[in-house]
Amino acid sequence: MPSLDLRADPAELTAALVDIASVSGEEAELADAVEAALRAQAPHLEVVRNGDAVLARTTLGRTSRVVLAGHLDTVPVNDNLPLTRTGTGDDEVLHGLGTVDMKGGDAVFLHLAATLPEPRHDVTFVFYDCEEVEAVRNGLGRIERELPGWLHGDLAVVGEPSNAVIEAGCQGTMRVELATSGARAHTARAWMGVNAIHALAEPLRRLTAYEPRVVDIDGLTYREGLQAVRIGGGVSGNVVPDAAVLAVNHRFAPDRTPEQAEQHLREVFDGYELTVVDCSPGALPGLSAPAAAELVTAAGGRAAAKLGWTDVSRFAALGMPAVNFGPGDPTLAHTRQEHVAAAEIRRVSEALRTFLSP
Amino acid sequence: MPSLDLRADPAELTAALVDIASVSGEEAELADAVEAALRAQAPHLEVVRNGDAVLARTTLGRTSRVVLAGHLDTVPVNDNLPLTRTGTGDDEVLHGLGTVDMKGGDAVFLHLAATLPEPRHDVTFVFYDCEEVEAVRNGLGRIERELPGWLHGDLAVVGEPSNAVIEAGCQGTMRVELATSGARAHTARAWMGVNAIHALAEPLRRLTAYEPRVVDIDGLTYREGLQAVRIGGGVSGNVVPDAAVLAVNHRFAPDRTPEQAEQHLREVFDGYELTVVDCSPGALPGLSAPAAAELVTAAGGRAAAKLGWTDVSRFAALGMPAVNFGPGDPTLAHTRQEHVAAAEIRRVSEALRTFLSP
Numbered sequence: 001m002p003s004l005d006l007r008a009d010p011a012e013l014t015a016a017l018v019d020i021a022s023v024s025g026e027e028a029e030l031a032d033a034v035e036a037a038l039r040a041q042a043p044h045l046e047v048v049r050n051g052d053a054v055l056a057r058t059t060l061g062r063t064s065r066v067v068l069a070g071h072l073d074t075v076p077v078n079d080n081l082p083l084t085r086t087g088t089g090d091d092e093v094l095h096g097l098g099t100v101d102m103k104g105g106d107a108v109f110l111h112l113a114a115t116l117p118e119p120r121h122d123v124t125f126v127f128y129d130c131e132e133v134e135a136v137r138n139g140l141g142r143i144e145r146e147l148p149g150w151l152h153g154d155l156a157v158v159g160e161p162s163n164a165v166i167e168a169g170c171q172g173t174m175r176v177e178l179a180t181s182g183a184r185a186h187t188a189r190a191w192m193g194v195n196a197i198h199a200l201a202e203p204l205r206r207l208t209a210y211e212p213r214v215v216d217i218d219g220l221t222y223r224e225g226l227q228a229v230r231i232g233g234g235v236s237g238n239v240v241p242d243a244a245v246l247a248v249n250h251r252f253a254p255d256r257t258p259e260q261a262e263q264h265l266r267e268v269f270d271g272y273e274l275t276v277v278d279c280s281p282g283a284l285p286g287l288s289a290p291a292a293a294e295l296v297t298a299a300g301g302r303a304a305a306k307l308g309w310t311d312v313s314r315f316a317a318l319g320m321p322a323v324n325f326g327p328g329d330p331t332l333a334h335t336r337q338e339h340v341a342a343a344e345i346r347r348v349s350e351a352l353r354t355f356l357s358p
Numbered sequence: 359m360p361s362l363d364l365r366a367d368p369a370e371l372t373a374a375l376v377d378i379a380s381v382s383g384e385e386a387e388l389a390d391a392v393e394a395a396l397r398a399q400a401p402h403l404e405v406v407r408n409g410d411a412v413l414a415r416t417t418l419g420r421t422s423r424v425v426l427a428g429h430l431d432t433v434p435v436n437d438n439l440p441l442t443r444t445g446t447g448d449d450e451v452l453h454g455l456g457t458v459d460m461k462g463g464d465a466v467f468l469h470l471a472a473t474l475p476e477p478r479h480d481v482t483f484v485f486y487d488c489e490e491v492e493a494v495r496n497g498l499g500r501i502e503r504e505l506p507g508w509l510h511g512d513l514a515v516v517g518e519p520s521n522a523v524i525e526a527g528c529q530g531t532m533r534v535e536l537a538t539s540g541a542r543a544h545t546a547r548a549w550m551g552v553n554a555i556h557a558l559a560e561p562l563r564r565l566t567a568y569e570p571r572v573v574d575i576d577g578l579t580y581r582e583g584l585q586a587v588r589i590g591g592g593v594s595g596n597v598v599p600d601a602a603v604l605a606v607n608h609r610f611a612p613d614r615t616p617e618q619a620e621q622h623l624r625e626v627f628d629g630y631e632l633t634v635v636d637c638s639p640g641a642l643p644g645l646s647a648p649a650a651a652e653l654v655t656a657a658g659g660r661a662a663a664k665l666g667w668t669d670v671s672r673f674a675a676l677g678m679p680a681v682n683f684g685p686g687d688p689t690l691a692h693t694r695q696e697h698v699a700a701a702e703i704r705r706v707s708e709a710l711r712t713f714l715s716p
Contacts, residue, residue: 171546175595187607188529188666189689190570190583197586197604201562208559212548225548228555229599230592237533237587237607237636246555249545249595278595308546331547 001029004037006114010349011094011342013107018083018098024073024137027052027129031072034110034127044117045125048147052129053139055150056113058122064291065122065153066356067320069140069311070106070160071131074098078336092342100328100338101132105159108327108349112356119356121291124153131311140311144318155291156315157352161328164344164351166299167306168292168323170313171222171251172282174261175229177275178203178246185240193240197233200244203272204228207248210268215253218285220305222253226268247277251307254282283313286321298355299325325352359387362395364472368707369452369700371465376441376456382431382495385410385487389430392468392485402475403483406505410487411497413508414471416480422649423480423511424714425678427498427669428464428518429489432456436694450700458686458696459490463517466685466707470714477714479649482511489669498669502676513649514673515710519686522702522709524657525664526650526681528671529580530640532608532619533587536561537631542593542600551598555591558602561630562586565606568626573611576643578663580611584626605635609665612640641671644679656713657683683710 004016022030031052038047038056045056052072074097083096094104106127113125128139135141144151180200185193212224226248233244252261258279266274286292287303296303306312306324315322327344362374380388389410396405396414403414410430432455441454452462464485471483486497493499502509538558543551570582584606591602610619616637624632644650645661654661664670664682673680685702 173546173596186666187583187585187587188531188609190585190609191581192689195585197589198562198566200589201559201566204556204559204562208556223549225545227545227548227553227598228592229545229595229597231555231558231589231602232592233586234588234590234605237605238531239587240585241587244589247592247595251546251548308544331550 001036002033004033006037006041006110010107010111011092011345013111014099014104014345015083015094017103017107018094018096021077021081022072022074023076024130024133027072031129034072037110038113041114045113050143050147051139053143054127055125055143055147057124058119060118060122062120062122065124066291067124067126067151067153067156067315068109069126069128069156069158070102070109071129071139072106072127073129073132074101075132075334080336080338090343093339094342095339097338099340100161101333102160102326104328104340104345105326108345108352109159111349112352116353116356118358120358121356123356124150126150140314144314151318153320155289155295156312156320156322157295158310158312158322158324159326160310160324161326161330161333162324163329164327164348166296166303166323166325168220168285168287168303169217169254169283170306170309171224171253172256172258172261172280173309174250174252174258174279175277176248176250176265177277178248178269179273180244182240182242184235184242187238187240190240195240196244197241200231200246203246203269206268213253215255217253217255218287220285220303222305223307224253225251252282254284257281280309280313283316283322289321292321292323295323295355299351359394360391362391364395364399364468368465368469369450369703371469372457372462372703373441373452375461375465376452376454379435379439380430380432381434382488382491385430389487392430395468396471399472403471408501408505409497411501412485413483413501413505415482416477418476418480420478420480423482424649425482425484425509425511425514425673426467427484427486427514427516428460428467429487429497430464430485431487431490432459433490433692438694438696448701451697452700453697455696457698458519459691460518460684462686462698462703463684466703466710467517469707470710474711474714476716478716479714481714482508484508498672502672509676511678513647513653514670514678514680515653516668516670516680516682517684518668518682519684519688519691520682521687522685522706524654524661524681524683526578526643526645526661527575527612527641528664528667529582529612530610530614530616530619530638531667532610532616532623532637533635534606534608534623535633535635536604536606536627538602540598540600543598545596545598548598553598554602555599558589558604561604561627564626571611573613575611575613576645578643578661580663581665582611583609610640612642615639638667638671641674641680647679650679650681653681653713657709
């Protein structure tokens with residue numbers, strides 16, 4: 001089993017984590033190494049293992065608790081392991097799978113776990129599996145079912161890449177299907193039928209004409225979106241089709257509930273048959289909570305809106321303010337070119353140290 | 359083996375043919391019965407068997423030859439066998455699979471084969487297999503390869519249902535695919551991508567605004583068509599798709615060559631990437647040929663444009679004028695409700711008898 005030095009520079013620790021491959025479902029070796037390192041190098045923590053997740057916490061009796069959560073898994077290898085490096089010193093850049101999503105964040109949390117034995121808030125560390133695959137396999141969901149007490153706190157920080165800026169709240173996402181119907185006929189006698197694909201012309205026109213809202217909440221800017229994600233229809237090459245479907249993904253700012261978002265889509269596509277296929281609510285930024293405000297200050301006073309949907313929403317659903325805060329550019333996540341500046345990893349580590357120090 | 363009485367009323371002969379099921383690929387029993395009946399009841403004909411096709415011809419040394427062709431197969435059974443009857447006498451209607459497509463036409467040709475030993479033109483009868491399935495299995499294509507001399511003549515009459523009206527020529531058909539491209543992005547950051555499905559809005563608008571030509575040729579009216587027959591695109595529920603495709607079927611009047619039809623589609627969809635997937639040329643009506651003109655007269659002087667594509671085009675490609683002429687409403691073909699008036703079968707038989715009698 002590879003050993004991890006949690007007291008090392010968090011950029012070096014990131015490199016060590018990256019070189020233990022951990023594609024979703026295959027996190028056991030990394031979870032073993034994390035568990036062993038925490039038990040050996042952070043004896044002040046209570047540590048439990050749950051599947052391929054590792055949890056650890058202080059029990060100092062503080063009046064508030066902060067949860068630091070990071071997933072251990074990555075998307076599949078794409079010719080981007082082992083880790084490579086360019087530059088030196090403050091200009092060093094780490095390249096490879098997981099440098100961005102999200103072993104930099106994991107390294108920061110592990111480093112703090114070993115080096116901050118008496119933080120100002122009690123701290124719970126959650127290193128979990130299967131975030132990059134279907135939601136039903138998500139390790140955080142399993143922990144919520146099996147060890148619910150371990151996720152409680154006054155603030156959650158998810159270490160997903162956020163360019164080292166606090167990203168607060170998250171947008172909701174809703175998928176709807178718009179179905180058109182017609183009447184089959186032979187294409188040689190098309191006037192005897194009604195073409196359901198032609199009937200998608202108007203909904204597509206509305207989509208292309210749609211102006212998404214830009215919404216300000218607590219000083220953060222959310223950009224909504226409305227995008228076709230699938231289209232399908234057709235019977236055979238000589239038949240006027242009698243059915244077609246357009247699937248649309250709506251990303252909506254957290255000032256709207258799922259019910260309001262659905263109502264909005266029913267107005268946009270008025271006159272068409274609409275079915276909600278799935279929906280995840282957004283999460284309001286919650287930056288007015290005391291611990292959240294302290295964290296923003298420690299991170300330099302800036303915060304931005306989270307646009308994508310992340311596990312932040314799971315914590316928000318538990319009633320906690322929750323933010324993303326981690327090194328790395330999220331637009332590089334899931335690309336072969338993942339890379340992160342070593343200095344950015346250190347900057348996040350220092351901000352969290354400032355926030356958590358007594 | 360069921361026996362067929364070719365000298366019987368052609369409506370009764372239709373009923374006998376319908377009750378010998380002959381779904382494409384399973385025509386052997388019907389072909390056996392047809393072959394045996396021709397050999398026994400039309401000894402003046404030269405008869406050959408080719409697969410499950412049966413061919414027969416007079417060799418009277420006439421100066422012209424007419425080919426009468428009908429397929430023996432049907433689409434799959436759809437709770438519409440055995441045959442049922444409603445009405446009586448001149449109002450009798452035959453219901454069941456093949457009554458329209460096209461055992462009425464077959465019955466007329468078989469009846470004439472046995473009862474017109476000395477026709478005014480030499481006559482070739484072609485009863486063939488697998489017309490209702492993919493073109494590569496079509497029995498007429500096999501005969502063209504293996505017994506090419508049997509298809510020559512001065513006029514071809516295909517007995518497909520045409521409401522007992524001469525349908526001349528046929529429209530061409532062309533399928534094209536229009537592809538759009540874009541750039542993938544996460545739907546939470548849709549402005550970083552380009553949606554290829556949204557890019558189909560404009561081609562669909564042009565389709566719905568398209569006014570098909572109505573073309574007159576030799577006094578016949580052809581109605582063209584332009585119909586989407588398939589649409590597809592999408593990567594996953596949270597990705598702005600980078601590719602989509604729209605398949606379009608164009609039916610074009612026989613005054614246009616395939617090259618002209620393609621040029622027309624390139625103009626309609628100017629600015630888009632277009633690929634021709636398949637094409638079958640149309641066939642001009644050719645009603646000015648002497649034998650064709652005689653047939654129109656014998657059929658009551660009326661002729662109409664053939665809109666669908668039929669094996670008439672195969673004969674046209676061999677340089678012969680070719681028409682559809684058969685009992686039954688073509689819009690009932692391939693429906694569970696196939697039915698034909700017995701009187702219409704007799705009317706077609708009498709018209710062809712008039713045309714072929716010395």
